[in-house]
Amino acid sequence: MTMEKNEMMERYIYEVVRRVPKKQREEIRLELEELISDMMEQKGAGMEEILTKLGDPREFAQKYSGRHNYLIGPEYYGDYCWMMKVFLISTLAFHLVSIIFQAVFSPGLLLQVSFYVETVFINTLISLTGGFGLLTLMFALFERYNVRVQIKITKEKDWSVEKLKAWTPAKLPPVPDEKARIHRGDCIVGIVFTLLFGLLLIFAPEWFVSINAGNKSWKFVSPFNHGAWNVILPVLVIDVAIELMNEIIKLMTGRYCQKVMISQILSGITEIILSVLLLKVLPFWNPNFVRELEEAFELKITSRTDLLFYWNDGLVSNILLTGIVLITLAEICVTVYKTCRYGD
Template sequence: MDGQHYMERYIQEVVRRLPKGQRVEIALELQEMIQEMLSADGEEVTVESVLLKLGPPKELAKKYRDDRRYLVSPEYFDNYLWVLRIVLLCVGLSVIFSAVVNFFLDPKQAKEAAMELLYLPSGLLAAFGAVTLLFVILERLHVKFEPSQSSPWNPSQLPPLLQKKAVISRSDTVVGLVFIVLFCMLLTFAPQVFSLYLFSDSKELTMIPVFDMEHWNVILPLILASMMIGLVDEVVKLVTGRYCGAVLAVNAVTNLCQVMLSFVVLKMIPFWNPEFFSWLRKKCDIPDLLPYITEEAFSNLFLGLIVFGTALELGTTAYKSLRYGKN
């Protein structure tokens, strides 16, 4: 194989383990060092032998950083800050939004709506702790999503240069993180947002919640658990940055768990508000549709959509991981 190609793959594997701000500088430094080693040792020395002297990329990367000085090491720190900023922003906006919505829905309860803002510091602190704990666990468990190495390292073991289609889009991951956090915060602080809004002739507002609020203390923890499982999947994608077997395995497990929780919520617990369906049936002018306007029919529909969406996502991840993510 071409020596230049080996060198590019080696440098790629070293710098991806370093803080983002140092990668360009260290990549140039490594390239210059390898070129000097080639010229200093004579013409018969190959790039492969030079790389063997330098050792495995992950060991060389350790020389540029000291993991023991950090709660979250530089290998994770850029992604940690990225996720932390997104989560804190979403939590803050969600609490403020829920307070504003509650005020406009019932101006007489302005004091209660303002009191919701008192949850902002504790919400931000809890979000900070949760994100930090997640990355500390990933760090302490040495979750690198790399195959174990039993034989001595050799340049032939270097993964190929990443294809563009093998890279997981950071923007897609951000969209997933934002949706999960916002949805969780709205369900926690303002579940009444998910309601049917009716105005009488006197312009008096009547709200019919979509969910069964009498069982909300059981429903909410299950939905939040499902969302947190999805959050883990998004963080793994962000940390890994590319499609591979580990990403596929995590995606399969998290999707399976989410489908199971969805089944429990939609089929085993009173999830829908009966008053909501009573109003829909009264307003329905098509008799043939009446048998389908039931809690069970809607649960089956939503569960089917969840299974379809999960299968589509898992299929896409499997295709990209197997097609483009092979080492």
């Protein structure tokens, strides 16, 4: 091999290996050297012809790694658009109901320009923008870290770019067992519920109220500690995002498998940890809820048989936390069982 050909090969190899993970560069460099040498011996072609056949080193490096420089590639784009439609419809429906809710209890707001600017426009814009960014980030992470069919450059002498790109029926995944399938409707219900409940807690926690209309005036009593909402809100956002990601993974996968099982376990563990943080560590509940409730409804809670009697003793939190843990563990157990029994 002449010095000129050797320099051309080194330039090509350099352009390829600098675009792949550092720990793989030396191995790839050696394989490419051997590949090019074998192609020269077999076909008797010149260096320029061989490198032309291998193609642009940037595209070659992408084929080697199995990834392309997409934010959201073709494999996920259809699901991304579908999920975005679900999110937009759910969000707009939520804000429409919010406007109706506020109009019923405070009709005077409809005559205020600030209500439409601040409450309607700004809140809707924030939720749409935030949700759009969150969904886009989720699918970008799926695109970045999803494990696809890994294509490894081999040392076979009949290696070619065409074989690297070729699709064969052998790449088709097996048809899953009926009991291993995750029905699309279940995922849709989970996604819509997560979106609406998340939006409700994040943007309108005041909806979770007790209402008294005595003397033709509305009195609202919230069980949540709105004074500490700036501390509670980030935890709620993380919780909703993780649960939403888990539902999207199940929707896109469509069957119980190792990926879904790992996602469910991680999501469940995170759900329990965040629930403990919310209910046992952070000031999630309104400490004056019982007193405000008594004043609004003109009643007195003195019986030990009344659950609200133990409001500030942690009993309500313990009951709710126990329910969350049991349901979460049940979901994990069902997923693990179906994956091991029927999945792949």
